[in-house]
Amino acid sequence: MSVEEVDTLVVGGGQAGLAMSEHLSKCGVPHLVLERHRIAERWRSERWDSLVTNGPAWHDRFPGMEFPDTDPDAFVPKEEVADYFVAYAEQIAAPVRCGVEVKEVRRNIGRPGFRVETSEGAIEANNVVVATGPFQRPIIPAVVPEDAGPLQIHSSAYRNPGQLPEGAVLVVGAGSSGVQIADELLRAGKRVYLSVGPHDRPPRAYRQRDFCWWLGVLGKWDAQTPGPGTEHVTISVSGARGGHTVDFRRLAAQGMTLVGLTESYKDGVLTFASDLAENLARGDANYMSLLDEADAYVARNGLDLPEEPDARKIEADPPCVTDPIRELSLAEAGITSIIWATGFAVDYSWLKIDAFDEKGKPRHQRGVSVEPGIYFLGLPWQSRRGSSFIWGVWHDARYLADQIATQRKYLEYHESARHKSQR
Incomplete structure (x- = not known):
């Protein structure tokens, strides 16, 4: 059975995953976003009915799109937030595949990249971006x-x-x-x-x-x-x-x-x-x-x-x-x-890699993991206080996309130099 291959796999189709997809596209990095439910699912099914954003519409959004027909100073209801992200995914043509759960990620032995086991089969990826956010396990x-x-x-x-x-x-x-x-x-x-x-x-x-x-x-x-x-x-x-x-x-x-x-x-x-x-x-x-x-x-x-x-x-x-x-x-x-109302814990049990401290928290620098090829996005205080907010995750994603693109250039040079030496 053939195994699908992709340069960069993004796990999670919420605000972090979509921000990552936008910046990867701008950097010319081929990628795929996997979401186990629907885009921005937690906004729809893991929040109370009357919830609105804690920040006004002018602030709690991505730079590339405003909330339609909304007063900039209004606080947006949760369903409209989810609809916003669906529309944003369409606007940036994000390659999101919904209904696919990532079950396990392991580093390949003796060759670059990772093998990702999903509910729809295996995927080989050079990079994996963990964009599952901080609200995983109540x-x-x-x-x-x-x-x-x-x-x-x-x-x-x-x-x-x-x-x-x-x-x-x-x-x-x-x-x-x-x-x-x-x-x-x-x-x-x-x-x-x-x-x-x-x-x-x-x-x-x-x-x-x-x-x-x-x-x-x-x-x-x-x-x-x-x-x-x-x-x-x-x-x-x-x-x-x-x-x-x-x-x-x-x-x-x-x-x-x-x-x-x-x-x-x-x-x-x-x-x-x-x-x-x-x-x-x-x-x-x-x-x-x-x-x-x-x-x-x-x-x-x-x-x-x-x-x-x-x-x-x-x-x-x-x-x-x-x-x-x-x-x-x-x-x-x-x-x-x-x-x-006592918060959430992270759950990275599906990541079979050496990238966590004794408390199970990612070891990283601005989302760049100590495990090469693994990246985290949407963590609280990932780079600054605003990192886990809608606008903050967008800026952190831009940084990570640049890091991934830079590593791709190094590998491209390696391949070209290797072929040149074999002539």
């Missing part, structure tokens, strides 16, 4: 036993309030997903408890500019490494209902009960850390620091942007903060659902 911490009683789902399995049973809900995790889901459930009339860990809390907008703009002009999108102690800090930001600044105290005033970091469970009782006030204060400090930097930028550049003194008003701590709940009986609180 993490549900082993805190509450599965048979404890409440329905337990990851945020990636949550769709809408109607899928949950009657009763109160505990949402664990106060990043963008957790806080948006908790807010939606509260508005649907649910009794909601929100477990709040360390987080950054930027303003949605300040002085008539979105925080995405501020991070850009202040150079924060280009930060190359997270600050000390911030590696596991989530960002609480929302584009829901036209976009608004996340305010945990306001959520508490509306009826939500805030608790600290979820620590342990025993005999039907959950225990929370005593860090709620500290976590809120840290989020406030992050918020105020961005306002300070923005004000300094306006003054330094003489910009005509109106002052916004109300943005600096912090409401008093609610009772759930001043007298925090440390223990909570799930039965007495009526909690029938727990939603774990």
